[in-house]
Amino acid sequence: MYDTKYLFQRNEIWWVxxxxxxxxxxxxxxxxxxxxxxxxLAEAREKRDRVVEELRQMIKESAxxxxxxRACRESMVPDDENGFEILAREDFSxxxxxxxxxxxxxxxxxxxxxxxIVILHERGERIPLTIAxxxxxxxxxxxxxxxxxxxxxxxxxxxxxxTHLHALVGPMGYPSELGAKKIVCVGGxxxxxxxxxxxxxxxxxxxxxxxxxxxxxxxxxFWEDKFEKYCDELIVCTDDGSVGLEGRVTLGLEMxxxxxxxVDRVIAIGPPIMMKACADTTLPYGVETIVSMNPIVVDGTGxxxxxxxxxxxxxxxxxxxxxxxxxxxxxxxxxxSRLGRYKDDESRAxxxxxxxxx
Numbered sequence: 460m461y462d463t464k465y466l467f468q469r470n471e472i473w474w475v476x477x478x479x480x481x482x483x484x485x486x487x488x489x490x491x492x493x494x495x496x497x498x499x500l501a502e503a504r505e506k507r508d509r510v511v512e513e514l515r516q517m518i519k520e521s522a523x524x525x526x527x528x529r530a531c532r533e534s535m536v537p538d539d540e541n542g543f544e545i546l547a548r549e550d551f552s553x554x555x556x557x558x559x560x561x562x563x564x565x566x567x568x569x570x571x572x573x574x575x576i577v578i579l580h581e582r583g584e585r586i587p588l589t590i591a592x593x594x595x596x597x598x599x600x601x602x603x604x605x606x607x608x609x610x611x612x613x614x615x616x617x618x619x620x621x622t623h624l625h626a627l628v629g630p631m632g633y634p635s636e637l638g639a640k641k642i643v644c645v646g647g648x649x650x651x652x653x654x655x656x657x658x659x660x661x662x663x664x665x666x667x668x669x670x671x672x673x674x675x676x677x678x679x680x681f682w683e684d685k686f687e688k689y690c691d692e693l694i695v696c697t698d699d700g701s702v703g704l705e706g707r708v709t710l711g712l713e714m715x716x717x718x719x720x721x722v723d724r725v726i727a728i729g730p731p732i733m734m735k736a737c738a739d740t741t742l743p744y745g746v747e748t749i750v751s752m753n754p755i756v757v758d759g760t761g762x763x764x765x766x767x768x769x770x771x772x773x774x775x776x777x778x779x780x781x782x783x784x785x786x787x788x789x790x791x792x793x794x795x796s797r798l799g800r801y802k803d804d805e806s807r808a809x810x811x812x813x814x815x816x817x
Contacts, residue, residue, distance in 0.1 A: 542625045545558050560599060566594055583610060608808070662691075667691050669690065673729075748787060751782045752766070771785075
């Protein structure tokens with residue numbers, strides 16, 4: 460029966476859980492616990508019914524799909540042995556590439572700011588990736604990947620159009636909150652791609668959108684036409700000055716803030732050091748600034764605690780409380796320190812893999 464529901468606490472925060480039928484547990488078991496973002500029991504009880512109804516609707520939709528022969532494919536265990544087909548691949552540089560993946564249900568559910576967990580093969584690592592684009596009509600999602608470690612380098616070598624990802628789960632995390640009238644969307648490094656769904660959504664909601672994107676050089680620029688389509692203004696920054704402003708994205712961000720005194724929100728996605736710099740840039744202007752956290756994610760349900768980040772006086776979990784947080788409250792120094800703890804292990808894993816495949 461899936462009408463069983465209960466409240467429980469974790470780290471003093473109230474959560475709600477809805478039980479699912481055994482036949483659907485693999486498909487939905489990871490998505491049917493939801494944080495209520497409150498320590499107050501009375502408030503949790505007020506929020507519970509709305510959240511329970513959302514979760515029950517997910518169960519009903521998945522059950523309907525299963526009965527019609529289209530059981531939910533967005534699961535940690537794909538319905539067919541081939542997994543999720545890669546329809547197209549595009550290489551942006553020697554280390555950065557895009558995969559367009561066949562995921563009809565996920566493409567309909569995806570919202571800007573959400574992420575997925577990818578597993579390349581049966582023994583593969585769980586890799587969290589922010590959704591760079593989604594198309595409900597085509598039934599696809601797009602992921603932009605940087606080959607920097609064992610698993611992502613292996614993906615670069617193995618993933619081609621016509622091949623398959625073993626598993627894919629999502630969309631995960633809370634979507635971006637819309638409602639700003641004038642917004643600056645900043646993307647640097649690998650964050651250039653996932654900032655695109657945000658600025659598109661804000662533009663379609665009627666906001667004035669200023670895009671700021673940063674690349675190392677002219678040769679590495681991609682999606683410029685897509686950004687221009689949805690930006691009222693687009694500021695391109697390059698490290699070597701080959702196009703646009705010479706320097707980091709913070710130069711473009713400061714230019715936008717000086718020219719637009721009525722900016723009411725900034726969203727920044729990129730490496731932690733870049734997001735920290737954006738937060739420092741906006742602080743004197745008193746502009747609300749949101750960043751998308753990319754800590755280590757393992758299970759994606761908030762149970763392992765690997766993705767914890769300090770936000771103000773609270774410990775948050777990026778996978779279930781985020782991934783977006785108030786940039787002026789995030790402890791970036793702690794985040795970067797934690798991300799560096801596994802560098803030796805990552806290096807050994809890459810060396811062992813290279814030795815195995817050589």
